[in-house]
Amino acid sequence: MKCSFCEQPLVCKACHKPFHPRQGQTHLSAYQPDMEVICPECHQVLVCRACGYVYGEEDEDEAPPR
Numbered sequence: 001m002k003c004s005f006c007e008q009p010l011v012c013k014a015c016h017k018p019f020h021p022r023q024g025q026t027h028l029s030a031y032q033p034d035m036e037v038i039c040p041e042c043h044q045v046l047v048c049r050a051c052g053y054v055y056g057e058e059d060e061d062e063a064p065p066r
């Protein structure tokens with residue numbers, strides 16, 4: 001899956017693993033701003049490692065960083 005902003009391979013910024021949506025979840029290619037994408041590896045909000053785009057809300061005030 002490519003990042004919808006920088007069009008580079010989408011790699012999770014938190015765990016540095018490439019994000020691959022499961023087959024059948026092609027709706028992720030049509031990302032909607034109100035839809036959160038959770039990394040299946042580290043279960044955090046997916047952030048593009050290349051451009052830093054957050055696929056979801058940044059909840060730094062509510063979610064404690066790990």
Ligand SMILES: [Zn+2]
Nearest residue numbers: 012015039042
């Ligand atoms: Zn991750």
Ligand SMILES: [Zn+2]
Nearest residue numbers: 003006048051
């Ligand atoms: Zn990106």
